[in-house]
Amino acid sequence: MNPRRLPSRIVCLTTETVEVLYALGEEDRIAGISGYTVIPPRARKEKPKVFAFSSGDLEKILAVAPDLVLGFSDMQADVARDLIKAGVAVHVFNQRSVDGILAMVETVGRLVGAEARALTLVAELEATMDAVRARAAALPRRPRVYFEEWDEPPISAVGWVSELIGIAGGEDIFAERARHPGAAQRILADPLEAARAAPDIVVGSWCGKRFRPERVAARAGWEDVPAVRDDELHEVKSALILAPGPVAIREGLPALAEIVARWAARLHA
Known part of the structure; x- marks a missing residue:
């Protein structure tokens, strides 16, 4: 070239x-x-x-x-x-999916004449996902996870985040909603909808501001939610997971996997 x-x-x-x-x-x-x-x-x-x-x-x-x-x-x-x-x-x-992120990396590589390096980066990201999947396969049970992208109004996980939750060993309680690319379709009109789904884990990643687990725990009707009862309210920084780039796989995915692993360890302690 x-x-x-x-x-x-x-x-x-x-x-x-x-x-x-x-x-x-x-x-x-x-x-x-x-x-x-x-x-x-x-x-x-x-x-x-x-x-x-x-x-x-x-x-x-x-x-x-x-x-x-x-x-x-x-x-x-x-x-x-x-x-x-x-x-x-x-x-x-x-790109709105994990495959979309990898395809974006490959395309950027081709645009600048660095296709071989881009394919190497994609292979590294795929290896990260494979390692996390292997650990998740040993979990005794897959926790139900509610990922909250925003709190007022509550917005559930976007597509690639929902996929990463699955790779980490969890089950996104709003996986069907995650198919919608826009945030408007992922707004929870009923604030108790997530509570009724009884998530084992809540992960907050409020885009641009700090997650406040005490505010989630204090929500009306949330006192019996397993995640609240067991203090499984966690943050993954939005910069690490809400941008559909390599960082979501390199850092966001391991952060999710660690949360799931700690939940499993506590469950069977």
Whole structure:
């Protein structure tokens, strides 16, 4: 492949493509990032922030003269349209599953001529999942898990998170809801719906703010929920699991697996 035909000034409008480019050793190609980028932390110091997530100044993006912009989902459809009208090449990902995350890694690798390294990274992520699955297979019982992405209103797990719960050995109590890509379809209209499902474990990952287990425990009608009764209210930081990138598998999945393993150990102590 002629390196002169590869993009050399990439703007990443979400954190996961920044993460992948750094993991592939291709961070020098990044000309700008989203202000919500968190992985890796050094990117926030090294790269100019040119956009938020769904809003921002188009001129700030154009000012860094990108030859490729990487976006995510319909939430960035407007900026993608405007960039295309301005003559910029745009690739918008829409990964909502574990396979989608792996496919995104492979595609980013191909876009920058680093396919072999991308496939190696995917193999590492698959090995992580295989190891977690093997440990989960030895569990005496799979706990019922309620994952809460937001508290007011309560929002249940998105697709890749629900899958990771299953890999970790749990059963997402709202697995059917997780098929919906948008948060609106995952809002619990009845705040007692999760309580009635009697989860063994509650995992909070309130996007952008600290999970408060005492608030969950104090909810009306939750006093007899097994997770509340047994003090199985846990946090996984949103930065580790709510972005559909490698970090969700590298760090979010092991965090879920550890919660499930501790639950199982307590159950059979």
